[in-house]
Amino acid sequence: MSVDALIDRIVKLQNPTVVGLDPNPAAMPPQLLEQARGDNPFERAANAVTAFNFALIDTLCDIVPAVKPQAACYEQLRYEGMRAYFDTIRYAKEHGMYVIADAKRGDIGSTCDYYANAFLGKLALYGESLPVFDADALTVNPYLGSDGIHPFLKRCDEFDKMMFLLVKTSNPSSGEFQDRILEGAPLYEQVGRAADALGEGRIGSFGYSSVGAVVGATYPAQLASLRKALPHTFFLVPGYGAQGGTAQDVAAAFDARGLGAIVNASRSIICAWSKKNRPAEDFAAAARDEALFMREDLLSAIGHLIGEGN
Amino acid sequence: MSVDALIDRIVKLQNPTVVGLDPNPAAMPPQLLEQARGDNPFERAANAVTAFNFALIDTLCDIVPAVKPQAACYEQLRYEGMRAYFDTIRYAKEHGMYVIADAKRGDIGSTCDYYANAFLGKLALYGESLPVFDADALTVNPYLGSDGIHPFLKRCDEFDKMMFLLVKTSNPSSGEFQDRILEGAPLYEQVGRAADALGEGRIGSFGYSSVGAVVGATYPAQLASLRKALPHTFFLVPGYGAQGGTAQDVAAAFDARGLGAIVNASRSIICAWSKKNRPAEDFAAAARDEALFMREDLLSAIGHLIGEGN
Numbered sequence: 001m002s003v004d005a006l007i008d009r010i011v012k013l014q015n016p017t018v019v020g021l022d023p024n025p026a027a028m029p030p031q032l033l034e035q036a037r038g039d040n041p042f043e044r045a046a047n048a049v050t051a052f053n054f055a056l057i058d059t060l061c062d063i064v065p066a067v068k069p070q071a072a073c074y075e076q077l078r079y080e081g082m083r084a085y086f087d088t089i090r091y092a093k094e095h096g097m098y099v100i101a102d103a104k105r106g107d108i109g110s111t112c113d114y115y116a117n118a119f120l121g122k123l124a125l126y127g128e129s130l131p132v133f134d135a136d137a138l139t140v141n142p143y144l145g146s147d148g149i150h151p152f153l154k155r156c157d158e159f160d161k162m163m164f165l166l167v168k169t170s171n172p173s174s175g176e177f178q179d180r181i182l183e184g185a186p187l188y189e190q191v192g193r194a195a196d197a198l199g200e201g202r203i204g205s206f207g208y209s210s211v212g213a214v215v216g217a218t219y220p221a222q223l224a225s226l227r228k229a230l231p232h233t234f235f236l237v238p239g240y241g242a243q244g245g246t247a248q249d250v251a252a253a254f255d256a257r258g259l260g261a262i263v264n265a266s267r268s269i270i271c272a273w274s275k276k277n278r279p280a281e282d283f284a285a286a287a288r289d290e291a292l293f294m295r296e297d298l299l300s301a302i303g304h305l306i307g308e309g310n
Numbered sequence: 311m312s313v314d315a316l317i318d319r320i321v322k323l324q325n326p327t328v329v330g331l332d333p334n335p336a337a338m339p340p341q342l343l344e345q346a347r348g349d350n351p352f353e354r355a356a357n358a359v360t361a362f363n364f365a366l367i368d369t370l371c372d373i374v375p376a377v378k379p380q381a382a383c384y385e386q387l388r389y390e391g392m393r394a395y396f397d398t399i400r401y402a403k404e405h406g407m408y409v410i411a412d413a414k415r416g417d418i419g420s421t422c423d424y425y426a427n428a429f430l431g432k433l434a435l436y437g438e439s440l441p442v443f444d445a446d447a448l449t450v451n452p453y454l455g456s457d458g459i460h461p462f463l464k465r466c467d468e469f470d471k472m473m474f475l476l477v478k479t480s481n482p483s484s485g486e487f488q489d490r491i492l493e494g495a496p497l498y499e500q501v502g503r504a505a506d507a508l509g510e511g512r513i514g515s516f517g518y519s520s521v522g523a524v525v526g527a528t529y530p531a532q533l534a535s536l537r538k539a540l541p542h543t544f545f546l547v548p549g550y551g552a553q554g555g556t557a558q559d560v561a562a563a564f565d566a567r568g569l570g571a572i573v574n575a576s577r578s579i580i581c582a583w584s585k586k587n588r589p590a591e592d593f594a595a596a597a598r599d600e601a602l603f604m605r606e607d608l609l610s611a612i613g614h615l616i617g618e619g620n
Contacts, residue, residue, distance in 0.1 A: 025435060041435040041436045042435070044436065045435050045436070070421055070424075072417060072421045072422070073424050075424070075443075076424045076425070076427040076428040076442055077433070078392070078396060078428075078442050078443065079389045079393040079395070079396055080389075083389040085389070086388060086389055104417050105382070105414075106451060107380075107382060108553075109482075111332075112382070114382035114383050114386045115385065117386040118382065124335075125335060126343070128351060132352075132386055132387075132388050141414075141451050141453055143451055143452065143453045143479075143488070144479050144481055144483065144488075145481070145484055145485065145486030147481040148481065166453060169418060171418035171455070171457040173419075173454065173455030173456045174454055174455055174457075175455065176455030177452065178453070178455070181492070181493055182491065182492045182497065187487065191487070
């Protein structure tokens with residue numbers, strides 16, 4: 001199962017980190033933008049993004065199990081950017097990395113069927129059944145209820161993929177709706193319980209299901225209570241690093257084996273060169289150094305090897 | 311203001327309809343798919359979609375004020391499909407149509423900044439400030455709270471655009487979270503009140519703001535109560551036609567002037583040729599006939615000319 005493949009990779013590399021490949025032209029190494037060629041500014045910048053991502057994947061794939069390209073960063077580079085998205089997913093998979101498409105899609109059932117084709121499934125065209133962006137997993141918004149979730153579940157079952165339902169997001173305003181009491185419990189907890197229920201019958205060999213949840217590092221108390229409440233739900237934890245979450249904050253996301261979660265960092269790793277005042281030419285080495293630091297940071301918070309009891 | 315431009319167009323054409331340009335290769339006129347050329351199946355199908363949309367825009371632009379291309383339909387055709395999305399938006403605007411990008415985006419603030427660039431704003435690249443997909447309006451998911459809404463509002467103010475917040479969606483499971491009582495009122499009503507509040511200070515000459523709401527035709531009681539509760543919020547009403555909503559169901563979306571809402575139909579119009587058993591070659595004429603029928607249907611439910619009191 002897809003969730004087992006992710007956990008296997010985490011255990012093998014002893015690293016519960018996913019790197020957010022969220023390139024922003026304004027914060028990229030300037031030489032990549034200058035060196036890139038293209039027929040228009042979008043194509044040129046998209047080619048720079050592809051070069052940036054390929055270099056990051058090259059330098060990270062032996063120490064980091066997964067990447068999470070954020071669709072918004074590519075959509076703002078028009079269809080040329082979506083080509084970079086496709087190329088990035090393909091290249092990461094070729095290098096053994098697990099790919100979580102972070103697109104937070106959600107719509108009515110018939111529309112989610114199209115989104116599910118796009119990110120996790122295949123499309124029938126001219127007598128062929130063709131994978132489209134073909135990520136390993138996708139983030140999904142719960143606001144429309146189960147109609148909007150089932151098409152993704154169907155692709156999880158059919159093509160051995162995974163999904164992560166937004167439960168408690170990492171941003172400052174996430175509580176405006178998510179924390180409020182919906183018939184006896186916070187909305188985020190109700191969504192979390194729905195995710196856990198959808199995972200039943202989809203549980204892999206580590207006890208986690210193919211229906212994960214997004215739970216922010218920036219809300220450690222909720223993270224800890226959700227870990228207890230949702231024993232079969234694997235967590236994607238954004239908010240470490242640039243958003244303010246620490247290794248101590250995310251420690252509660254893990255079970256006694258050090259399993260149960262993968263922690264995302266985006267800017268702190270892909271922009272490490274500028275954050276650490278290193279030359280732009282060293283962006284890949286700076287990303288690797290930061291990823292190694294993050295692994296040690298997370299492992300020390302877990303307190304033992306991942307996959308072994310404490 | 312953008313909302314005024316939309317209402318002006320509705321009044322001029324006496325038609326509160328938006329046509330969902332939601333092409334699905336499995337339900338398109340087969341000759342378009344056969345005639346299209348491309349270097350691969352995605353490019354070929356995307357070119358067929360572009361030809362389909364251009365013909366629909368040609369035949370509808372003098373009777374229908376707006377189109378709503380659903381991003382999912384284009385994303386399932388890979389980056390080649392997103393090129394068709396771009397070309398469709400451009401062509402519709404060139405033909406005087408108001409374009410609502412239906413993408414239901416929502417994320418943390420920094421990420422929504424990228425989505426807002428993509429759909430409503432501009433991106434700085436190589437010393438230029440470039441529009442990207444450049445729709446007139448975008449649908450937005452509220453689950454992440456105000457952080458995830460403000461970047462879109464900022465583009466509405468800066469580039470004279472509009473947004474529609476998902477409030478009560480048209481799908482069967484929309485009530486699973488949206489109808490449940492969140493601290494004294496249904497979640498959808500709380501989100502609706504947030505949309506109305508965000509619209510204050512952004513109200514145009516008809517009394518409606520640039521912050522609209524998506525409210526499904528399939529829930530007429532909620533539609534009626536929201537119309538009363540949110541006097542400054544313009545409604546985008548999906549669910550008419552193939553999803554089961556009738557003109558009587560949507561009548562409550564309009565104010566006494568017949569303003570305040572635009573009703574979407576997708577499959578009932580763009581697939582009218584097959585639903586009415588007409589030859590596939592007549593797809594554009596069938597769409598026009600169905601759009602004319604829908605206009606009469608909505609006008610008879612309103613009961614008087616749009617823009618005049620009853």
